[in-house]
Amino acid sequence: MLSARLRVMLVDDHAVVRTGYQRLLELAGDMVVVAEHADADAAYAALARSAPGEPGVDVVVLDLSMPGRSGLDLLRRAVQRWPQVRWLVFTMHDSPAMVGQALRAGADGFVTKGSEPDELVRCLRRVAAGERRVLSADVAGAIREPAAELPHLALSPREFDVLRLLVQGCALPEIATRLHLSPKTVSNLQTQIRARLGVTTAVELLRYAHQHRLIVP
Structure with a gap:
């Protein structure tokens, strides 16, 4: 090569x-x-x-x-x-x-x-x-670090991209546009992400992201 x-x-x-x-x-x-x-x-x-x-x-x-x-x-x-x-x-x-x-x-x-x-x-x-x-x-x-103790490491790359934008404060339509996905797909991914991370609200998601240094400008 x-x-x-x-x-x-x-x-x-x-x-x-x-x-x-x-x-x-x-x-x-x-x-x-x-x-x-x-x-x-x-x-x-x-x-x-x-x-x-x-x-x-x-x-x-x-x-x-x-x-x-x-x-x-x-x-x-x-x-x-x-x-x-x-x-x-x-x-x-x-x-x-x-x-x-x-x-x-x-x-x-x-x-x-x-x-x-x-x-x-x-x-x-x-x-x-x-x-x-x-x-x-x-x-x-x-x-x-053991993946079993870090549920975000089990996210797929696509889920991680959505998570990255969610914790930046992006709305679902904006995420859909930026990632070239449908709004429904983004909404479904948000639901899957929250379930995988064991959080139910945007505040809990942001707290989790800060705790694990997932905030990406």
Whole structure:
């Protein structure tokens, strides 16, 4: 899979952050940023425009929280269509829920933005070389917590996306629009989420989210 230089796509909604990533990665000498996008839909569309069987990218470095579709949704949609592409999440969020959901959605690695710059470069190389479950040091133990004690870890990636937006205060019609779902589907998912987490009201749901660090801007 490896070319002379690793071809990297950056997906993050902050232009200044993308510029910083690009400089950092290209200073490493063995990688080049071939594309950058501000949202998941643009990244997916760019991959879809590539030649069949040749996406032109070795590793996608992506944030999880972006306008519109989340990084989790991009992972779900893309990993099976482009199995040769490797995926490294690079985000400010370090909760066990975020790590677990990203890995379940298909991420090959997870690095927090609080990590040292060299750690991002090292993890990117490891992911490109075919390693799985590559984690930055600050989250390496996060997914070892017993899932039975953390009911939110049993949520599907789609349920987790809905939960993420619910605790941000989004109304059901807005969630439906942002996730490209029907309002009825979102309503059903909300019911399932509350049942899985053992809560019955919006206040209880928000309290649960704060307790387990599930609030994602």
